Amino acid sequence: MxxxxxxxxxxxxxxxxxxxxxxxxxxxxxxxxxxxVCAIVHDNASVKTFLNFLDVLPSxxxxxxxxxxxxxxxxxxxxxxxxxxxxxxxxxLLFAVGVPTTxxxxxVQNGTMELILSRCAxxxxxxxxxxxxxxxxxxxxxxxxxxxxxxxxxxxxxxxPIPLDLFFRIAVNGGLVAGAAxxxxxxxxxxxxxxxxxxxVTVAVLVLDYFAWIVAQWWPRLGFLKPATLFYYSRxxxxxxxxxxxxxxxxxxxxxxxxxxxxxxxxxxxxxx
Amino acid sequence: MATLEVRSLTKWYGPVCGIEGxxxxxxxxxxxxxxxxxxxxxxxxxxxxxxxxxxxxxxxLALGEPVVSGRxxxxxRIGYLPGEFRLWPAFPARRSLRVLASLGRGDRAQPRxxxxxxxxxxxxDRPVGxxxxxxxxxxxxxxAFQHQPELLILDEPTGGLDPLVRQxxxxxxxxxxxxxxxxxxxxxxxxxxxxxxGRAAILRAGRLVEMGPVSKxxxxxxxxxxxxxxxxxxxxxxxxxxxxxxxxxxxxxxxxHLAYQGACEAVxxxxxxxxxxxIATPETSLQEAFIxxxxxxxxxxxxxxxxxx
Numbered sequence: 001m002x003x004x005x006x007x008x009x010x011x012x013x014x015x016x017x018x019x020x021x022x023x024x025x026x027x028x029x030x031x032x033x034x035x036x037v038c039a040i041v042h043d044n045a046s047v048k049t050f051l052n053f054l055d056v057l058p059s060x061x062x063x064x065x066x067x068x069x070x071x072x073x074x075x076x077x078x079x080x081x082x083x084x085x086x087x088x089x090x091x092x093l094l095f096a097v098g099v100p101t102t103x104x105x106x107x108v109q110n111g112t113m114e115l116i117l118s119r120c121a122x123x124x125x126x127x128x129x130x131x132x133x134x135x136x137x138x139x140x141x142x143x144x145x146x147x148x149x150x151x152x153x154x155x156x157x158x159x160x161p162i163p164l165d166l167f168f169r170i171a172v173n174g175g176l177v178a179g180a181a182x183x184x185x186x187x188x189x190x191x192x193x194x195x196x197x198x199x200x201v202t203v204a205v206l207v208l209d210y211f212a213w214i215v216a217q218w219w220p221r222l223g224f225l226k227p228a229t230l231f232y233y234s235r236x237x238x239x240x241x242x243x244x245x246x247x248x249x250x251x252x253x254x255x256x257x258x259x260x261x262x263x264x265x266x267x268x269x270x271x272x273x
Numbered sequence: 274m275a276t277l278e279v280r281s282l283t284k285w286y287g288p289v290c291g292i293e294g295x296x297x298x299x300x301x302x303x304x305x306x307x308x309x310x311x312x313x314x315x316x317x318x319x320x321x322x323x324x325x326x327x328x329x330x331x332x333x334l335a336l337g338e339p340v341v342s343g344r345x346x347x348x349x350r351i352g353y354l355p356g357e358f359r360l361w362p363a364f365p366a367r368r369s370l371r372v373l374a375s376l377g378r379g380d381r382a383q384p385r386x387x388x389x390x391x392x393x394x395x396x397x398d399r400p401v402g403x404x405x406x407x408x409x410x411x412x413x414x415x416x417a418f419q420h421q422p423e424l425l426i427l428d429e430p431t432g433g434l435d436p437l438v439r440q441x442x443x444x445x446x447x448x449x450x451x452x453x454x455x456x457x458x459x460x461x462x463x464x465x466x467x468x469x470x471g472r473a474a475i476l477r478a479g480r481l482v483e484m485g486p487v488s489k490x491x492x493x494x495x496x497x498x499x500x501x502x503x504x505x506x507x508x509x510x511x512x513x514x515x516x517x518x519x520x521x522x523x524x525x526x527x528x529x530h531l532a533y534q535g536a537c538e539a540v541x542x543x544x545x546x547x548x549x550x551x552i553a554t555p556e557t558s559l560q561e562a563f564i565x566x567x568x569x570x571x572x573x574x575x576x577x578x579x580x581x582x
Contacts, residue, residue, distance in 0.1 A: 111359030120377030
């Protein structure tokens with residue numbers, strides 16, 4: 001008679017406690033970053049100086065920070081700089097790549113995965129633990145980002161109402177983009193042997209994806225690349241009018257496909273214990 | 274019903290043979306030695322039994338249930354000690370052991386863990402990274418024994434331990450078996466296997482070449498004969514051509530030390546022609562028997578062991 005193996009909540013708690021400090025640090029920086037951006041944006045004189053400065057720089061930099069939405073008077077567009085800032089994106093990337101590779105390939109490489117799997121925990125359950133922590137962590141970071149915006153609207157007077165519902169939609173959609181990035185990392189961690197290889201492949205894929213998105217916006221002849229990038233599915237124009245269900249569906253599919261393929265390969269392959 | 278049954282287990286790593294056609298069965302309360310040099314396939318066998326790697330063929334039944342790779346089959350009732358035991362270095366041993374014990378139906382191993390730590394004289398509150406090799410091995414022993422398993426899979430459990438602690442670990446193994454646990458003990462230390470195991474198997478290049486009671490394995494190797502001749506008589510030259518399977522270990526004036534295989538009748542008949550003072554038959558150790566198995570070319574014995582099925 002085959003009995004069910006209970007879910008290893010102890011492992012989930014243990015891993016959760018291990019990644020909590022780095023999550024808290026990244027969350028704090030992202031939170032403060034939103035407040036800092038809002039602090040700059042609420043002052044019209046600073047904004048005009050900043051936009052004039054952006055116009056002097058190569059145009060792709062303005063594209064990377066929000067493109068044509070960056071105009072004096074368009075406060076929501078300016079606040080969005082904090083959501084697309086390279087530092088913020090780097091921190092997301094750090095978490096998305098670091099967590100699954102540390103929890104899966106890292107434990108294999110350190111020899112502790114052999115101990116975990118020799119106890120009451122199936123390979124699939126271990127993979128699910130890493131997946132849950134990656135996805136939950138990424139979504140929580142996006143919510144922290146939104147909370148930063150909410151806090152900033154209480155701290156500063158922008159002279160016009162700030163549509164927090166828009167920022168909430170952007171945050172939820174951004175959570176799906178972040179989750180998709182996490183699922184790519186999870187896939188790499190499930191498929192590849194060795195933490196360095198998994199990190200290198202994930203970073204390469206995500207950086208390429210990011211630059212493809214920037215270049216495709218900036219250079220119309222490469223516009224056909226846009227739908228192949230993750231950031232394409234977090235279009236502010238669509239988000240401004242309501243929930244972009246089609247884009248969210250694509251992102252959900254990417255998340256599901258990444259997690260599922262990674263999980264199946266992880267379950268079937270012999271780990272290099 | 275056997276507690277652990279391994280049937281025609283095979284595992285290839287690409288073109289390299291890990292193990293092939295390995296079969297054995299362990300009864301409740303038995304301590305079974307699993308011998309072989311580095312790379313013979315001992316760890317591969319143990320990992321297949323634990324479902325940590327997927328065998329290419331054959332099957333394993335642990336505690337009556339077929340082992341499926343990655344499914345943690347009966348792991349709550351199995352204690353496993355890997356050959357290289359590595360815990361999270363930044364955490365105290367107690368925390369890591371508690372987390373691992375908690376996987377499943379909660380940590381019910383706390384009293385036993387404390388008891389084992391006291392017996393092995395290990396401070397569990399120190400970070401694992403600060404523990405010496407021997408102390409880390411003690412933590413490994415606690416890890417394997419803490420949940421009082423019914424089946425123990427031990428890969429060189431006494432490696433890096435001093436003789437006193439080693440004795441304690443062997444006592445723990447005996448006690449576990451006495452209480453009904455079944456133990457599969459993979460080891461390089463033949464004296465340890467001889468001391469605690471009733472039966473043993475010898476693995477060479479992934480194939481079982483011998484299996485049976487330790488006493489029989491010892492007998493199947495070379496036997497020794499020491500002959501002292503009466504005062505003044507020189508040891509005669511040995512006619513090796515007429516005595517097949519005999520070799521000279523040592524020859525001094527008045528003393529002849531021989532090794533032989535099979536029956537000793539021919540050797541004794543030859544020795545009786547000379548003025549013999551006394552004869553001794555030194556006991557062959559498991560180590561000598563083990564070395565004998567590794568002297569023979571690999572192709573001489575197939576995957577079918579000579580001993581008990």
